[in-house]
Amino acid sequence: MAARARVAVLKVQPQNVLHEIGRLTELAGMKEALSPTATTILKDNISWHFPFPAANTTPWQLEGTILALRRQGFGDLACVQNKTVVTDAFKGEDLNHYLPILRAHGVPVLYNFKGEDMKWVRYEPKARMRVLERIFPHGIHIPDYFLGKNIVHLPTMKCHIYTTTTGAMKNAFGGLLSTHRHYTHSWIHETLVDLLAIQKEIHAGLFAIMDGTTAGNGPGPRTMFPVIKDYLLASSDQVAIDAVSAKMMGFDPMSLDYIRLAHEDGLGVGRPEEIEIVGDDPEQVARESWGFHVGKNLVRVGGGDLIWFGPLKRFQKLFFHTPLVNLFIGASEVYHDLYRWPMRDKSVFDRWCRDTSWGQMFTRYASGAMAPAQQPPRPSPTASA
Numbered sequence: 001m002a003a004r005a006r007v008a009v010l011k012v013q014p015q016n017v018l019h020e021i022g023r024l025t026e027l028a029g030m031k032e033a034l035s036p037t038a039t040t041i042l043k044d045n046i047s048w049h050f051p052f053p054a055a056n057t058t059p060w061q062l063e064g065t066i067l068a069l070r071r072q073g074f075g076d077l078a079c080v081q082n083k084t085v086v087t088d089a090f091k092g093e094d095l096n097h098y099l100p101i102l103r104a105h106g107v108p109v110l111y112n113f114k115g116e117d118m119k120w121v122r123y124e125p126k127a128r129m130r131v132l133e134r135i136f137p138h139g140i141h142i143p144d145y146f147l148g149k150n151i152v153h154l155p156t157m158k159c160h161i162y163t164t165t166t167g168a169m170k171n172a173f174g175g176l177l178s179t180h181r182h183y184t185h186s187w188i189h190e191t192l193v194d195l196l197a198i199q200k201e202i203h204a205g206l207f208a209i210m211d212g213t214t215a216g217n218g219p220g221p222r223t224m225f226p227v228i229k230d231y232l233l234a235s236s237d238q239v240a241i242d243a244v245s246a247k248m249m250g251f252d253p254m255s256l257d258y259i260r261l262a263h264e265d266g267l268g269v270g271r272p273e274e275i276e277i278v279g280d281d282p283e284q285v286a287r288e289s290w291g292f293h294v295g296k297n298l299v300r301v302g303g304g305d306l307i308w309f310g311p312l313k314r315f316q317k318l319f320f321h322t323p324l325v326n327l328f329i330g331a332s333e334v335y336h337d338l339y340r341w342p343m344r345d346k347s348v349f350d351r352w353c354r355d356t357s358w359g360q361m362f363t364r365y366a367s368g369a370m371a372p373a374q375q376p377p378r379p380s381p382t383a384s385a
Helices: 017-028 059-071 089-095 098-104 168-176 179-202 238-249 257-264 282-287 298-308 311-320 325-355 357-366
Strands: 005-011 040-044 077-081 109-111 120-123 140-143 150-154 156-160 164-166 205-217 225-235 275-279
Touching: 005 017, 005 238, 017 059, 017 205, 017 225, 017 275, 040 059, 040 168, 059 077, 059 098, 059 150, 059 205, 059 357, 077 089, 089 098, 098 109, 140 168, 140 179, 150 168, 156 225, 156 238, 164 238, 168 179, 168 205, 168 238, 168 257, 179 238, 179 257, 205 238, 205 357, 225 238, 238 257, 238 275, 275 282, 325 357
Parallel strands: 005 275, 040 077, 040 150, 077 109, 150 205, 156 164, 156 205
Antiparallel strands: 005 225, 120 140, 205 225
16 A cells, blocks of 8 residues: 655744754655755745745744754755846845855855856656647756756645645646746646656655745735644655645645645545644644635736636737737736835735744845854763763
8 A cells, every 4th residue: 555645844933943843854855855965056936025924935944944854964055036027036036034154154146047057958857748849849948957956845834725735745836837828827727737747756855834824815825814823744745745734724635626636646645634733733734714715916917817717818929928928917017016015015024023033034045144042952971970
């Protein structure tokens, strides 16, 4: 009988989170999932360059992962960033305080949009592709740097306007596809399944560590309502960790097409009853159901549904393969960066920083204090004796 998929889930607090990430990765079998001889890519998630709670990889998630990898013998690490048409990678890694952490731990940062760091090469998947070969008839291109390396995804627990939830599988979207990835929105679920099949072919090992210390309810991945939940998840099964996360947020995992299709293709386990949850209180985790709800955001209300999923779908090449795409990019920037952040979301961020323990920890990272006291206590000479 095949082994069940395993997802580790722990309740954590700021005072122990770095140590608990190490324990989390041990429970989830990170050392066994990754190749000890390959470089390991850290793929953080910047859904919005502004530091909105739950939108982006947290500083403690990044630092705890580096410490856990080094402790388990993975010394050759590199962080890879990507840009999107609506996010600025340089601004994001700065405002979310990744750079001081990476410098302190000697982890280089590479950019998949810089030719001196990596090249985009044509890749012919061995697995059957559901949509990518049709969307990109001139060939699927991926960064050459990804070939033969481990990858550790660092998503957060949050809703997403197009996929209901987003996590480990969606985290590959920015790294593996170029800035033309918006071509795939009408087939986003199938695209994520294709990308997972490609990842399994090109990477030496796959792992994910998901932060739910503050989770994101609402349309997402930027327009959200942050909710303190104090959870961390980890798994080598990208489908299973997304399924457990979705169930905790209150959704039926197998009703989400990207999870169901990946399960049907044998790329991971999406049925909760076939997933082993390990940690301090698996029964409580299995009972979690937060009642999150996606709803609508301006893009969908303002016509996105008509173009991506409705009667205007036939005109996508006119809208998105020509300079007209800049109208949509500009509208998104005006709405999110010029309206929502200064008028609404910055005040949410400020309250989170002021009134929550996780926000206060984020503020400490902003000041350059990275909490070395959270390392596992070393036994005294007397205790050792």
